[in-house]
Structure formats: structure tokens, C-alpha cells
Amino acid sequence: MEFWKLFIVALMPVLKVLLVTAVGAFIALDCFDILKDNARKPLNSMVYYVFTPALLSSNLAKTLTLKSLVILWFMPINILLSFTIGTAFGWLIIKITRTPRHLQGLVLGCCSAGNVGNLPLIIVPAVCKESSGAFGDVEACYRNGMAYVSMSMAIGSIYIWCYVYNIVRIYTCEISNINRVDDSTVASVSAAERDPENLSACSTGQLVNVGKISQENDQMGQLEIECTNRQAKVIQWSDIINWNMISLSYTFLLCCRYQKGKDDETVENDSQRINLKALFAPSTTGSIVGMVIGAVAPLQKVLIGDNAPLHVVQDSASMIGDAAVPAITLLIGANLLKGLKGSGMQTSLIVGVIIVRFIALPAVGVGIVKGAVHFGWLHPDPLYQFVLLLQFALPPAVAISTMTQLFGVGVGECSVIMLATYSCATVSLTLWCAFFMWLVL
Incomplete structure (x- = not known):
């Protein structure tokens, strides 16, 4: 296929995303009052708790099997x-641009986490339709493409909330701790640090809720205290690694305690300290359900197919999940509207994020995927290789904006970065998609 034809094929799905995003921004204007803050919050909740889990579970259940998972x-x-x-590129951007400390977590998050779920969910089916059989039969392309994209969305969601969330939280907690020192006397701060019952909510985020720590829980409580005592330091790579190791160690200790058996009161205390909603987001739960149904043949026979006894359950989930893509895209447009107001953010920082996401990462991705193909590690399906390449060329994940709102740091700056990156993605995604198709076909 000629490169110009591939360019046209790649342009169509990007234009679809752009048009729906523009509609979202348009109806979010003050003069229409349709998708303002009071409307975005419940719609965002519907997407997070209902639409996305239904979409992931239904697509994975229909398209994945135990063989395909392997x-x-x-x-x-x-x-x-x-x-x-x-993340490594983001760290370089921080050093080169001398990023303010309160924005360092935002920069690392935007450089590391791409939108590996929502955008491929629109782009890949459109590419199957527009490519005129370049990736095989349109129906087979759509079926396989949705399996790849759903898997990408599920894995990306887990990484975002287990990896990127912790990075953003570490930097946010550092700023919160410094502000707390500025607003209180030295004596009161020292007393708070010595008392494990006064650990800040920021030090544990959504994952841990610390109440009264008895003597028998001192070992696990000490792990959390070590994290909060880093308030006067600049976070280095070792701090990020240590935090993840501490989190894993903490979870491992709790699992060991449950294996040994405990009384009901201790179990209740531990369940209050660990917020499982943060560990198992709705999208993660939906992904697990879909993969289990797809991998277990008896469950698939009961739920999947027109002749399945409970196919109405699967059909209902698919119907609900179909609302996820337009709702997500409209919300992206409405959220990007905030970036037009600006926040006095330095231009070099925005340019650095754009270079990382749309030049450096895609170039590295080509080397990684082609290297995997050379060593025979990849399934030979060109569409699968296209999806793997696409994962390196996407703008930042929308969840980064959710994290900044959650912690209350860098909200305006995040809107500016999102507006700039998604505007550039119109051109960069088209070019990279055309190049990726030329590379794999």
C-alpha cells in the first residue's frame, strides 16, 4: 500500500476523535451549559464505574481465550x-527545564502514561474499516483489534493506578509535607512525626487508611512512617523504587498474617486500613471478569454466542459498554477547554512533554517492537504489531488529570499540557499511524 493511501487511512480515525472532542468542548461552553462541571462529574462517574467495566468485560469475554492470552x-x-x-525521559525533562517541585510528579506522569485504552479503542476499529482489507477481513480485523485494544486498556489501567499513581502521590505528598511544616510550629511537627496516630492522609493516599495502630501492628506501621519522614528531601529514583517495595512488602505481610489466621476484630482493623477500591478499580475488575470468562470454556459457552443460555447478560453488557467511547471522547473535549485559560506554565516544559510523547517514545517503540519481531517473540499478526507500536505514540492518559484533581496539585498546569498534547496528537498520530502501517504491512 502506498504511503499516501496509508496516510489517508490513518487520518480518518484521528479526524473522528477530533470531531467528537470538538463537540465535547463546544457543549461545555458557558453559553450552552450542557457539559459544565456539574454535568461532567456524574458523567465521569458513569464512565468510570459502569461504561468502561462493561466495555472491557464484554469485549474480553467475546474475543479472548486461554490460547490468545498466551x-x-x-x-x-x-x-x-x-x-x-x-518516566526516564520525564526525569530528563525535569533536570533540563528545572521543573518546579510541585509539577515534577505531573511531568513524570504525563511522560510515562499514554492513553493506551481510550484512543486505540477508537483508532483501531476505524483503521480496520478504512484500510479496505489491509489487515484482513474487516469483521476479523474488528474482532481481533477489539481483543488487542481491550487487553491494552486493561493492562494500562492497572499500570496507571499501581505505578503512575504512586509516582504522582510521592511528589504530591512531599509538597504537602513541606507546606505543613511552613504552616505549623517546629514543636508541633516534631510531635506529629513521633506519634504514629497522626500520620497524614496524604502519606497513604487511597491505598492505606491508618487509624489507631496497636503494638502488634508496629512492624507494618513502621513501613508507612518511613515514607512520611522523607518530607525535606528531593525524591530520587531510589525513593520511587523504595516506595513500591514498601507497598509490596506491606501487602505481603498482611497476606502472611491472613494465612496464619486471626480473630474477627483484627481482620476488621486490617480491612479498614487497606482500601481495596484503589487496588481493584472498576476497570481492573471488569478486565478480570472478562478474561476469566474468556479463558474458562464452560463459562464462555454459557454466556457467549447467540445460542448461549445466558447470552442476554453478555448482550446487555455490550450495550452498556458501547456508550463508553463517545462519553469518554466528549469528556476529553470538555476537560481540554480548561487549558485555554492557561496557567502561566513555562513553554519549555510543555515542549519537552510533547517531544517525549510524540518523538522520543515512538522512535524507541519502533526499535523495541521490531527487535521483538526479529527474535520471534511476537504473534505474526500485523494488526497486533500495529497496536504495540501505537502504544508508544499516544498523548498522556486522561487519568493524569483525575490524579491532579484528587491531590489538588497542578490542576491548571495539567489542563494546559493536555490541551497542547492532544492538539499536537492530531498531526503526530496521523503521521505515526501511517508509518506504523507501512512498517507492518
């Missing part, structure tokens, strides 16, 4: 590499 083993590694390499 074939797609490289995808989790590919996404993890894109996240970690993006």
Missing part, C-alpha cells in the same frame, strides 16, 4: 517498557 504475553511487557522509558 499469545499476547508480550503486550504487558511492551506497555511496562513504554511507561518506564517515558
Whole structure:
């Protein structure tokens, strides 16, 4: 296929995203009062708790099997590499631009986490339709493409909330701790640090809720205290690694305690300290349900197919999940509208994020995927390779905006970065998609 034809094929899905995003921004204007803050919050909740889990579970259940899960083993590694390499590039941007401390977590998050779920969910089916059989039969392309994209969305969601969330929280907690020192006397701060019952909510975010710590829980409580005592330091790579190791160690200790058996009161105390909603987001739960149904043949026979006894359950989930893509895209447009107001953010920082996301990462991704193909690690399907390449060329994940709102740091700056990156994505995604198709076909 000629490159110009591939360019036209790649342009169509990007234009679809752009048009729906523009509609979202248009109806969010003050003169229409349709998708303002009071409307976005409940719609965002519907997307988070209902639409996305239904979409993931229904698509994965229909398209994934135990065999295909084994074939797609490289995808989790590919996404993890894109996240970690993006974090490394983000660290370089911080050093080069001398990013203010309160924005460092935002920069790392935007450089590491790409929108590996929502945008591929629109782009890949459109590419199957527009490519005129370049990726095989349109129906087979759509079926396989939705399996790849759903898997990408599920894995990306897990990485975002387990990896990127912790990075953003570490930097946010550091700023909160410094502000707390400025607003209180030295004596009161020292007393608060010595008392484990006065640990800040920021030090544990959504994952841990610390109440009264008895003597028998001192070992686990000490792990959390070590994290909060870093308030006067600049976070280094070792701090990020240590935090993840501490979180894993903490979870491991709790699992060991449950294995040994405890009385009901102690179990209740531990369940209050660990917020499982943060560990198992609705999208993660929906992904697990879909993969279990797809991998277990008896469940698939009961739920999947027109002749399945409970096919109405699957059909209902698919109907609800179909609302996810337009709702998400409209919300992206409405949220990007905030970036037009600006926030006095330095231009070099925005340019640095754009270079990382649309030049450096895609170039590295080409080397990684082609290297995996050379060593025979990848399934030979060109569409699968296209999805893997696409994961390196996407703008920042929308969840980054949610994290900044959650912690109350860098909200305006995040809107500016999102507006700039998604505006540039119109051109960069088209060019990279055309190049990726030329590379794999």
C-alpha cells in the first residue's frame, strides 16, 4: 500500500476523535451549559464505574481465550517498557527545564502514561474499516483489534493506578509535607512525626487508611512512617523504587498474617486500613471478569454466542459498554477547554512533554517492537504489531488529570499540557499511524 493511501487511512480515525472532542468542548461552553462541571462529574462517574467495566468485560469475554492470552504475553511487557522509558525521559525533562517541585510528579506522569485504552479503542476499529482489507477481513480485523485494544486498556489501567499513581502521590505528598511544616510550629511537627496516630492522609493516599495502630501492628506501621519522614528531601529514583517495595512488602505481610489466621476484630482493623477500591478499580475488575470468562470454556459457552443460555447478560453488557467511547471522547473535549485559560506554565516544559510523547517514545517503540519481531517473540499478526507500536505514540492518559484533581496539585498546569498534547496528537498520530502501517504491512 502506498504511503499516501496509508496516510489517508490513518487520518480518518484521528479526524473522528477530533470531531467528537470538538463537540465535547463546544457543549461545555458557558453559553450552552450542557457539559459544565456539574454535568461532567456524574458523567465521569458513569464512565468510570459502569461504561468502561462493561466495555472491557464484554469485549474480553467475546474475543479472548486461554490460547490468545498466551499469545499476547508480550503486550504487558511492551506497555511496562513504554511507561518506564517515558518516566526516564520525564526525569530528563525535569533536570533540563528545572521543573518546579510541585509539577515534577505531573511531568513524570504525563511522560510515562499514554492513553493506551481510550484512543486505540477508537483508532483501531476505524483503521480496520478504512484500510479496505489491509489487515484482513474487516469483521476479523474488528474482532481481533477489539481483543488487542481491550487487553491494552486493561493492562494500562492497572499500570496507571499501581505505578503512575504512586509516582504522582510521592511528589504530591512531599509538597504537602513541606507546606505543613511552613504552616505549623517546629514543636508541633516534631510531635506529629513521633506519634504514629497522626500520620497524614496524604502519606497513604487511597491505598492505606491508618487509624489507631496497636503494638502488634508496629512492624507494618513502621513501613508507612518511613515514607512520611522523607518530607525535606528531593525524591530520587531510589525513593520511587523504595516506595513500591514498601507497598509490596506491606501487602505481603498482611497476606502472611491472613494465612496464619486471626480473630474477627483484627481482620476488621486490617480491612479498614487497606482500601481495596484503589487496588481493584472498576476497570481492573471488569478486565478480570472478562478474561476469566474468556479463558474458562464452560463459562464462555454459557454466556457467549447467540445460542448461549445466558447470552442476554453478555448482550446487555455490550450495550452498556458501547456508550463508553463517545462519553469518554466528549469528556476529553470538555476537560481540554480548561487549558485555554492557561496557567502561566513555562513553554519549555510543555515542549519537552510533547517531544517525549510524540518523538522520543515512538522512535524507541519502533526499535523495541521490531527487535521483538526479529527474535520471534511476537504473534505474526500485523494488526497486533500495529497496536504495540501505537502504544508508544499516544498523548498522556486522561487519568493524569483525575490524579491532579484528587491531590489538588497542578490542576491548571495539567489542563494546559493536555490541551497542547492532544492538539499536537492530531498531526503526530496521523503521521505515526501511517508509518506504523507501512512498517507492518
